[in-house]
Amino acid sequence: MNMQFSRYLLCTFLFLYCYLPGKGQQYRAGFARESTEPAAWPFSLTLAGYGAPTEGRFSLEWIKTGEIAGGGVALTGGGSALFATDGHSLFTAPAGHNNPAWQEAGAAANVRLLAAAGNTLYAIDAGGALLETRLPLQKQKRPVWASKGSAGNATAIAVLHRKLYIATPAGLQYTDVRGGNLQWKNMPAPGNVISLAAYNNELYVLTADDNIYRRNPAKDSNWLRMARHNGLTYNVRLRHIAVAGNTLYGCDAGGNLFIAKHNSDGNMSASALAIAAGKQRVVIVGLDVCGFDHAFAGEVKQEISKKLRIPPQAVMLNASHTHFAPVAQPYITWHPPCQQPDSSYLHAVVRPAVVRAVSNAIRNLAPSSLYFSRSKTAIGRNRCLSTAPLPYDNDVDVITAVRSDNQEKTVLFLTGCHPVFNASGREGVTLSANYPAVARTALEGKDNIRHAVFVQGCAGDINPQDANHTNTGNALAADVRQAMAGSMTPITGPITCYTDSISFPTRPMAKAAVQTMYNDNAKNAGQMIPDRNVRWARMMQHYYNTNTMPATMPVYVQTINIGNWKLVGLSREVVTEYGSGIKALYPGSLVSVAGYCNDVASYLPTSRHMKEGTYEGLDSFFWYGQPSQFPVDVYETVLDNIRRKNR
Numbered sequence: 001m002n003m004q005f006s007r008y009l010l011c012t013f014l015f016l017y018c019y020l021p022g023k024g025q026q027y028r029a030g031f032a033r034e035s036t037e038p039a040a041w042p043f044s045l046t047l048a049g050y051g052a053p054t055e056g057r058f059s060l061e062w063i064k065t066g067e068i069a070g071g072g073v074a075l076t077g078g079g080s081a082l083f084a085t086d087g088h089s090l091f092t093a094p095a096g097h098n099n100p101a102w103q104e105a106g107a108a109a110n111v112r113l114l115a116a117a118g119n120t121l122y123a124i125d126a127g128g129a130l131l132e133t134r135l136p137l138q139k140q141k142r143p144v145w146a147s148k149g150s151a152g153n154a155t156a157i158a159v160l161h162r163k164l165y166i167a168t169p170a171g172l173q174y175t176d177v178r179g180g181n182l183q184w185k186n187m188p189a190p191g192n193v194i195s196l197a198a199y200n201n202e203l204y205v206l207t208a209d210d211n212i213y214r215r216n217p218a219k220d221s222n223w224l225r226m227a228r229h230n231g232l233t234y235n236v237r238l239r240h241i242a243v244a245g246n247t248l249y250g251c252d253a254g255g256n257l258f259i260a261k262h263n264s265d266g267n268m269s270a271s272a273l274a275i276a277a278g279k280q281r282v283v284i285v286g287l288d289v290c291g292f293d294h295a296f297a298g299e300v301k302q303e304i305s306k307k308l309r310i311p312p313q314a315v316m317l318n319a320s321h322t323h324f325a326p327v328a329q330p331y332i333t334w335h336p337p338c339q340q341p342d343s344s345y346l347h348a349v350v351r352p353a354v355v356r357a358v359s360n361a362i363r364n365l366a367p368s369s370l371y372f373s374r375s376k377t378a379i380g381r382n383r384c385l386s387t388a389p390l391p392y393d394n395d396v397d398v399i400t401a402v403r404s405d406n407q408e409k410t411v412l413f414l415t416g417c418h419p420v421f422n423a424s425g426r427e428g429v430t431l432s433a434n435y436p437a438v439a440r441t442a443l444e445g446k447d448n449i450r451h452a453v454f455v456q457g458c459a460g461d462i463n464p465q466d467a468n469h470t471n472t473g474n475a476l477a478a479d480v481r482q483a484m485a486g487s488m489t490p491i492t493g494p495i496t497c498y499t500d501s502i503s504f505p506t507r508p509m510a511k512a513a514v515q516t517m518y519n520d521n522a523k524n525a526g527q528m529i530p531d532r533n534v535r536w537a538r539m540m541q542h543y544y545n546t547n548t549m550p551a552t553m554p555v556y557v558q559t560i561n562i563g564n565w566k567l568v569g570l571s572r573e574v575v576t577e578y579g580s581g582i583k584a585l586y587p588g589s590l591v592s593v594a595g596y597c598n599d600v601a602s603y604l605p606t607s608r609h610m611k612e613g614t615y616e617g618l619d620s621f622f623w624y625g626q627p628s629q630f631p632v633d634v635y636e637t638v639l640d641n642i643r644r645k646n647r
Contacts, residue, residue: 025492025563028276029368029401031410031451032360034353036268036288038326038431041200042344043248043260044212044226046337047431048290049323050423051623054528056225056337057429059326060212060248061233061263064256069093069102072255074123076158077197077244078116078135085111085123092137095245100257106142117159117198122177124151130164130182149182158196160203160217167193167205174217190223199243206241206250210234225337232426233263264431267441268325270353271453273401273412274361275370275562280495282314282560283358284412284567286453288433289328289350291319291600294556294571296329296346300354307355308362313499315358316558316569318455319596322419324432329600332625333535335528367404370491372565372590374398375483379435379472380417382576383463384614393458393579396476397592398483399491399565408450411443413480414592416457416576421467435464438473443480452480458595460575460603461616489590493563498647499598500559502638503552507628514540536622543627550627555638556598559647565590568642569597572604575616577635585643602626606635 038045044060068075070086077083082100084091090108093100113124116135123131123145130151133143151157156167164177165187172189175182191207198204202214210229215222227234236258238250248260268288275282283304301312326345331338375396382390399412419434436454443452464472509517518537524530543549556571566589568582574595583591595604602624603609609617610632621629631637 025277025369025490026367026404027370027401027491027562028365029370029403029410030274030361030364030366031272031453032357032364033269033271033451034357034360036270036350036353037264037266038262038345038349040246042226042342045262045326045342045345045431046226047324047429048327048331048338049420051334051528051532054335054531055228056335058227058234058337059262059264059429059431060227060260062236062250062258063261065259066099066257068251068255068257070255072239072251072253074112074114075240075242075249075251076114076116077242077249078118078121080245081116081136082242082244082249083114083116083121085114087112090137090143095247095249105137108143113154113157115157115159115164115196120159122148122157122159122164124154124157124166128152128154148177156193156196156205158198158203160198160201163217165196165198165203167196187217188223190225195238195240197241197243197248204241204243204248206238210237212241222336227260230429233429262431263429265433265437267433267437268322268431269433270350270357271440271451272354272357272361273410273453274358274365275401275495276365277495277562280314281310281362282316282495282497282562283310283361284316284318284453284455284560285354285358286318286320286436286455287350287354288320288322288436289325290321290323291329291596292317293329293601294599296351297598300351303351303355304358308359310358310362311497313558314497314560316560316567316594317354317598318569318594319600320419320433320436320454320456321459321573321596321600322432322434322436323423324419324430324434326431330625331623332539333532333623335531368401369404370562370565371400371402371488372397372491373400373483373486373488375479375486377415377476377479379415379464379466379475379479380459380462381465382461383418384461384616385608386612391577391580392462393576395579396479396483398480400484400488407448409448410451410453411449411480411484412453412455413439413443413476414455414457414594415476415479416459416579416595417462417464417472418459419469421464421469421472435469435473435476438470439476439480442474442477447481447484455594456596458570458574458576458579458593460573460595460605461609461614462576489564491563491565491590495563496561498559500557500641500645500647502555502557502641504555504630504634504637506550506553507631508543508549509540509628511541511544514544532622536625539625540627553602553626553628553630555604557638557642558597561647565592567592567594569594570604570638571597571599572602573600573616573620574604575606575609577606578604578638581635581639582642585639604634604638605630607632
């Protein structure tokens with residue numbers, strides 16, 4: 001009897017502990033955050049979010065680090081060393097230090113150009129002779145220059161994979177440096193090239209109009225701009241560029257030496273909140289990118305599934321939609337720097353960061369109670385619709401996970417508002433997570449909140465009221481604290497998760513109309529909108545000519561039920577009415593709605609946007625390279641599908 005009575009008391013205690021009012025069921029929750037800040041290479045990345053300026057917004061910033069020996073006649077880099085000449089002597093300095101300590105390394109009579117590759121230093125003298133000497137240079141042994149042939153009237157030089165590249169007044173040329181008889185071949189140049197550099201399979205050129213381009217000669221057919229003089233972060237007039245010690249250097253005609261760094265607030269990340277009940281685990285990831293495509297999301301989820309045995313439908317990827325992160329998905333109708341993400345950033349930084357964040361969040365799972373709370377916010381406004389009432393779902397939904405052992409809190413907060421300001425001045429070319437990071441930082445470390453995760457809601461047509469993103473972030477953090485100070489509903493029950501798709505048939509523009517659009521816009525080449533329309537028309541012509549026109553435009557719907565809390569995640573840039581509309585399907589229930597989940601392929605508008613001809617309803621589909629707009633009843637179709645499936 002005593003044993004049975006003890007078991008009865010234990011069961012009663014556990015029931016009361018888990019289910020008495022005000023006490024949440026015991027889940028396990030874990031958090032992890034991984035930086036998505038770019039590495040030193042690639043040296044510059046294109047910022048996503050804006051079609052203007054058409055020349056591009058880039059992360060590169062030039063910072064003065066010293067002076068070049070000899071006044072800057074020539075500069076190059078090789079391995080971890082810099083080399084320079086004044087036309088008489090050769091100088092060298094270790095890379096990676098402020099105010100490099102230059103040392104004289106021998107004679108370089110009449111040398112006006114330098115290029116280092118492997119164990120060889122190349123030079124071109126005033127007479128156009130191509131010279132070489134062995135590396136490393138030894139103090140006790142002066143360089144012995146051997147003739148390799150003639151480089152004519154070269155104005156710049158670089159070596160990549162045993163090919164010597166030179167710039168001449170007529171353009172670019174290259175030859176194989178292994179042969180004794182130099183056979184020069186022509187290659188296209190992006191402008192008047194005044195300096196060349198090479199690193200990690202890529203060739204870099206500096207043009208006279210202060211643009212820097214890159215190209216992988218083995219893969220790329222075109223040069224891609226990677227930096228430009230903007231008077232802000234790139235505000236120097238360079239004469240030479242060079243790479244040494246995984247760093248891009250530049251020097252001006254006065255001999256001032258600069259290093260290139262990413263101009264960043266340093267707050268971009270992937271934040272993961274994992275929640276488990278029994279064997280069921282789900283993970284919600286907030287990712288500081290403007291957007292990503294369905295292919296990328298699928299690859300990440302498959303990697304997570306293989307590594308952690310978490311099914312894809314149990315992992316929600318949400319883009320914060322900051323307009324100040326590097327391009328992370330194709331924008332094929334945009335200006336060239338935005339058309340494709342830098343694969344080294346996307347797949348060597350962002351993707352592994354997401355996987356690590358999810359893995360560590362699972363590893364950090366600990367017994368926790370979960371609570372739901374909601375407040376209102378005034379950070380946003382409807383930016384596009386012209387007639388009242390102007391919809392704005394201004395809910396701020398907060399999930400609070402309280403650890404059982406130390407009462408530390410992790411909060412997930414969700415609201416819908418574009419992170420778009422301020423796009424002018426220096427801030428417009430600064431990598432940043434924008435107001436979501438400000439809100440996270442304002443919350444963490446106070447009121448026993450250890451971690452904070454932002455999830456973007458239905459922000460498609462909502463812009464901030466305040467042009468200062470710091471004010472917006474702090475205001476949102478205050479709204480989150482207000483929600484937590486109010487009624488907090490315990491979350492109890494099992495975990496389930498689903499992924500569905502709704503396919504909308506495409507209604508492409510007729511082939512003849514596409515040709516007319518191309519002809520009309522090609523007349524105004526060089527202007528942002530006509531150029532975009534030409535690229536869109538070419539895309540459509542390719543679809544027609546190859547019989548590859550997409551048949552459908554899918555909308556993905558992911559539903560995660562954690563007890564009595566339902567999280568619905570929609571793909572695309574979802575406008576605000578979807579949030580309030582989906583919540584209205586479940587009156588009296590705890591329902592949150594996120595946009596920008598698992599695929600950001602276009603806007604997801606309503607009939608009102610299409611009838612009023614707003615950007616979200618019509619013009620944006622050209623920017624996103626979509627084959628058509630959605631049908632006018634897209635909103636009703638999505639909500640009816642969610643209602644019928646009742647996940």
